[in-house]
Amino acid sequence: MAAGPSSGLQLELDASGSGMDINFSGPLSEQPSFSLSQSGTFVKEDFVINKSGIAAVNGTPVPQLGVRLGDLEMLEILGKGASSLVRKALHRPSSTMLAVKILNVFDKGKRDQLLRELRTLYSNPLPWIVGFHDCLYDEGAMYIVLEYMDGGSLADVLQIVRDTGSGGLSELVLGKLTRHVLEGLNHLHHERHQVHRDMKPGNILLNSSGEVKISDFGLSAELDSTKEMCATFIGTHAYMSPERLSGAPYGFASDIWSLGVTLVECALGEYPYPAYEHGNYFVLLSQIINDPAPSLPEAQFSAEFRDFCAQCLSKDPAQRPSAQQLLAHPFVTMYADERRPFDLAGFVQTVSAMYRPVT
Ligand SMILES: Nc1ncnc2c1ncn2[C@@H]1O[C@H](COP(=O)(O)OP(=O)(O)O)[C@@H](O)[C@H]1O
Ligand SMILES: [Mg+2]
Numbered sequence: 001m002a003a004g005p006s007s008g009l010q011l012e013l014d015a016s017g018s019g020m021d022i023n024f025s026g027p028l029s030e031q032p033s034f035s036l037s038q039s040g041t042f043v044k045e046d047f048v049i050n051k052s053g054i055a056a057v058n059g060t061p062v063p064q065l066g067v068r069l070g071d072l073e074m075l076e077i078l079g080k081g082a083s084s085l086v087r088k089a090l091h092r093p094s095s096t097m098l099a100v101k102i103l104n105v106f107d108k109g110k111r112d113q114l115l116r117e118l119r120t121l122y123s124n125p126l127p128w129i130v131g132f133h134d135c136l137y138d139e140g141a142m143y144i145v146l147e148y149m150d151g152g153s154l155a156d157v158l159q160i161v162r163d164t165g166s167g168g169l170s171e172l173v174l175g176k177l178t179r180h181v182l183e184g185l186n187h188l189h190h191e192r193h194q195v196h197r198d199m200k201p202g203n204i205l206l207n208s209s210g211e212v213k214i215s216d217f218g219l220s221a222e223l224d225s226t227k228e229m230c231a232t233f234i235g236t237h238a239y240m241s242p243e244r245l246s247g248a249p250y251g252f253a254s255d256i257w258s259l260g261v262t263l264v265e266c267a268l269g270e271y272p273y274p275a276y277e278h279g280n281y282f283v284l285l286s287q288i289i290n291d292p293a294p295s296l297p298e299a300q301f302s303a304e305f306r307d308f309c310a311q312c313l314s315k316d317p318a319q320r321p322s323a324q325q326l327l328a329h330p331f332v333t334m335y336a337d338e339r340r341p342f343d344l345a346g347f348v349q350t351v352s353a354m355y356r357p358v359t
Helices: 108-121 154-163 171-191 221-225 230-237 252-268 281-290 303-312 323-327 344-352
Strands: 010-013 020-024 035-037 041-044 047-050 053-057 072-080 084-091 096-104 132-138 141-147 204-206 212-214
Touching: 072 096, 108 141, 154 204, 154 252, 154 344, 171 204, 171 212, 171 252, 171 303, 171 323, 171 344, 230 281, 252 303, 252 323, 303 323
Parallel strands: none
Antiparallel strands: 010 020, 035 041, 041 047, 047 053, 072 084, 084 096, 096 141, 132 141, 204 212
16 A cells, blocks of 8 residues: 555554544544544654554554553653653563663644654664664654663763763774764655754763673654754754754765764763863853864874864864764774684773763
8 A cells, every 4th residue: 555644544553452443534634743542652653652662654553563652661760861761660471671761742843843753763773773662652752762771871881980080982992883873864864864953972872791782773863943042052062063963954974974973972081072061051062163173182193093073173164074984984894803812891880880960
């Protein structure tokens, strides 16, 4: 069946799972952009989401993955974004740990972003992309059920390393991580033709098997910042490319810039633009747009690493290499496993052992 955003009937499995009833009909162009049925069902274009998960896509019922809110035992908070909370949760029937990202979806912009993300996530699992289990809706909140990454994010790892007083992460660790991140970005850019839009340390996740995965693509940083405090606003713009901040069109090269800022921050142990410290948004904006790009000092880092960051941080987006080109850069190849074996899993385990939950 040819199906798209304007396909006709939407099927909804009722919450008890005892049967199926047709809940919405007619061309969706006649529907409001979002509707919530009395039974607590979220409907948007080709998605129907209810308490028992995604029930229909393109009008076709989806096999239930079996995640129900009542089956989840919500545990500690893993982290907070500007408008989201991420909790660890135990899925009781399978004794599996999951991560549940909770957002309220009253804001139309947010809902649209979220649905875009879902559409992308709702496809085949990949080794460099955080697994998506299900999405549940209940009483104004959206619960995105994700693979639990027990090493937390690169932002968490950096914070823990900073707390030990040892500055940033080693070039070797960053070389290892960079390969995985580039594989993920290359897939997003090349196969899915999608710009991540919010590359930053908080969206690079690690686990104790030594896997590194990217998350939150399609969830724009602007989503988090519109009505929020200045500090949040700064946080979400800090990794954006000069062309994006100046309102010019932006694309894949914008993600490469964000990767460059992420790497420089992780290597130095601090965010490279000084205005960030002072919480001055307009100065930060001006520094990113007008000042020379940040760079790594010669004394501490290899020529390969410095060149890699310099290329990612070309002010002119046309000068930035693609993720695919960067996979062949000497910084990535010199830290390839066959040349420089390293126990990334052991590293993540050691760092996680020092982890303190957010309160
Ligand atoms: N799948 C996950 N597994 C483990 N921790 C996660 C997961 N997703 C997010 N987190 C944690 O929650 C924090 C907040 O996530 P999020 O709401 O996406 O905000 P941000 O991306 O701005 O950090 C992350 O920085 C990370 O520490
Ligand atoms: Mg995130």
